[in-house]
Amino acid sequence: MxxxxxxxxxxxxxxxxxxxxxxxxxxxxxxxxxxxxxxxxxxxxxxxxxxxxxxxxxxxxxxxxxxxxxxxxxxxxxxxxxxxxxxxxxxxxxxxxxxxxxxxxxxxxxxxxxxxxxxxxxxxxxxxxxxxxxxxxxxxxxxxxxxxxxxxxxxxxxxxxxxxxxxxxxxxxxxxxxxxxxxxxxxxxxxxxxxxxxxxxxxxxxxxxxxxxxxxxxxxxxxxxxxxxxxxxxxxxxxxATGIIVVDASGSIVRANKVMAEMSGFSQQELLNKKKSVLLVDYEGKTYGLRKYGERYHCKLEVSKVTLNNKPATVYTVIDDSVSVAQQQELAQLAYHDQLTDLPNRHLFKDRLDLELKHASRRGEKLAVLFIDLNGFKSVNDQYGHKFGDLLLGRVAVRMRDTVRESDTVARIGGDEFTLILTDVANYQQCKALVEKILAAICKPYLIQDIVVDVGASIGVACFPDDAQEEADLLSLADKAMYQSKASGESRITFASAWRSPDD
Structure with missing residues (x-):
């Protein structure tokens, strides 16, 4: 003091x-x-x-x-x-x-x-x-x-x-x-x-x-x-250039600057005698700003205790932090998602695979890793142009995402190549049925800009823990199996090994 x-x-x-x-x-x-x-x-x-x-x-x-x-x-x-x-x-x-x-x-x-x-x-x-x-x-x-x-x-x-x-x-x-x-x-x-x-x-x-x-x-x-x-x-x-409000001991606003009025949507006169709660709200341990019609925004807040006319008062300095938060979210989106399809990219896919392998190992469950390469995409891309090809990739991504379960992961790792993680696979028959369902969804005709096109898919599958127990080994086996499918020239599924259930 x-x-x-x-x-x-x-x-x-x-x-x-x-x-x-x-x-x-x-x-x-x-x-x-x-x-x-x-x-x-x-x-x-x-x-x-x-x-x-x-x-x-x-x-x-x-x-x-x-x-x-x-x-x-x-x-x-x-x-x-x-x-x-x-x-x-x-x-x-x-x-x-x-x-x-x-x-x-x-x-x-x-x-x-x-x-x-x-x-x-x-x-x-x-x-x-x-x-x-x-x-x-x-x-x-x-x-x-x-x-x-x-x-x-x-x-x-x-x-x-x-x-x-x-x-x-x-x-x-x-x-x-x-x-x-x-x-x-x-x-x-x-x-x-x-x-x-x-x-x-x-x-x-x-x-x-x-x-x-x-x-x-x-x-x-x-x-x-x-x-x-x-x-x-x-x-x-x-x-x-920051919002400022002065609040008396009862929580009523006695002074507000122009920036605070512009941020909130109220006029300076409207803010006088209103409760602080019309501008600031606590939610899940964080303080958010409120606009006139209820919209909530991220803000930084500094609180100072003062005396106004010999009575205690509180000064709140409010900075709209929405742009900074949006930039952080944009950075995370760029770093972890494919911009064309909004699917997880290679980096996020590997993070999820590592997490799912740990879960499967701890719970004694099986999972399957798929490598998918589209057949005939290049000819469609060459004939109708890259923008048309991008639309086709987006449609393929939507079909795969709609076909798998919520617990599964679909990712695009570049070009016309996709990867999938199928979790909690009980046996070979279930795994094969899921993969065949994905292949059937991909191979259905696509109507884009009044043009009907067809593409196929070459799929390679590796299963944990039957084929391999390490992440790198699973990815390598699935990739090689995909190339075996590709070599056939037809849409087909190749498992990385002769994994079968006892009943098969």
Whole structure:
């Protein structure tokens, strides 16, 4: 109390000499802190946008790497059919360019293709972790890059095609692992950067509160000396970029500034004598702001006890935090969900798989992991365009989500590839019935923009704990089983092993 009294007396003494200067200083500082907070919000939005582009591009690199491997295999299979071979060669060239440009842009900065095939400018990755991953990827990519470039230039060269296939088989898994590690690192860096910016926002908010506390002390001192200073304080409150209300001992509002009126939807006159509960409400341990028609919003709140006309009162400083909360939710959405289908992405899928494996192991239950690759999607995409293809992927996602149970997980990991987790699978017959139901749903015709199209699906299934007990082993087995289905050229289901129930 002695320190508070000393500060109060010093301010009182200084106020007598430089009252107007203190008022101007308080207003300038509030404007400065408000500008800093706004600048940090703009910077956070810009960084989220840039990092989201990099996250999407790194995820696309994995899909492009897999597409090159599949295209090389299909070229080898159709070496005798010149027209089909050349079509796959053209696809290989397009995929190669996208992968090459993006990897080079990550390394040195430059232009690459967006999802809509437009050229976009990408800044080089600068952190030590991402630079190390990119350098490793360049080393793994170099031998495959050389063979593919030679193959594109020579067209029909069976020996070179075989060499390219061999290199692709050796390097694909390493490239996939590096691109996945890059995606995870970019997401981690985005979260850390957002936390740092929010830390500085908190400092700016704290300084604003300190400055406001000084202004409140000055307000109380000036009220005691002259009634006309109330107009000056009101002017200060109305210039502050945060909502302010003064509440008496009965909980009634005796003063509110313009910002508080704008935030709530009431006029300043309407707020007078209303209860504080019309503006602030406690819900599940948090305080929320209320607007005139009942809408609730996130807010930050600072409470100060004061004396008004020799009576106790409380000053509430209210900051609308809805934009900051929305930005955090947007960041989480970008980091954990596929933007096209709104399904969980690879990162969230692996988190859920890890959790479901622990539950299944603890409860002694079985679960199945599915890898699904659409058949015929490329031809639909080529014939009707990428936007049409995106609509088709959205419809496929909806059908799968509607077919499985609430406890199951459907995820899109890139391109036309999906993964599923089927929980609490009692036996082989139940698992097979569920997977066949999913396949039947996917293979039904689709009506999009008055056009009827058909796609199929190649499905690989691995079961816990019969096929494998580790996450990586299950994913690898399901992926290999999917490629066995793909090799048949038809829509089919391949189980990773001969898992059967005793009755089968």
């Amino acid at each position: 002695s320190m508070y009294s000393g500060i109060k007396n010093s301010l009182a003494s200084f106020s007598k000499k430089e009252g107007s200067s203190l008022t101007v200083l308080a207003i300038v500082l509030f404007l400065l802190f408000d500008f800093i907070a706004l600048s940090l919000n703009v910077w956070l939005s810009y960084r989220i946008e840039q990092q989201a582009i990099n996250i999407n591009l790194s995820g696309r690199q994995r899909m492009l790497s897999q597409r090159m491997v599949k295209t090389l295999l299909l070229m080898d299979k159709n070496i005798q059919n010149e027209q089909v071979y050349l079509e796959y060669l053209e696809e290989l060239s397009s995929t190669f360019d996208r992968f090459e440009y993006t990897l080079d842009a990550f390394h040195r900065g430059g232009r690459t293709f967006s999802a809509e095939s437009d050229m976009i400018e990408v800044a080089p990755l600068t952190s030590e972790a991402t630079r190390e991953i990119i350098n490793q990827a360049l080393r793994e990519w170099a031998p495959l890059r050389q063979k593919v470039r030679q193959l594109i230039g020579r067209e029909f060269d069976m020996l070179l095609l075989q060499q390219a296939n061999d290199v692709a088989q050796r390097k694909n898994l390493a490239l996939l692992a590096l691109m996945n590690a890059l995606t995870v690192e970019l997401e981690h860096e985005t979260q850390e950067e957002a936390q740092r910016i929010r830390f500085f926002q908190g400092i700016a908010f704290l300084l604003a509160l300190v400055n406001f506390s000084v202004a409140i002390i000055l307000y109380r001192l000036r009220v005691r000396k002259a009634h006309h200073t109330l107009d000056l304080v009101d002017n200060i409150m109305n210039r502050i």
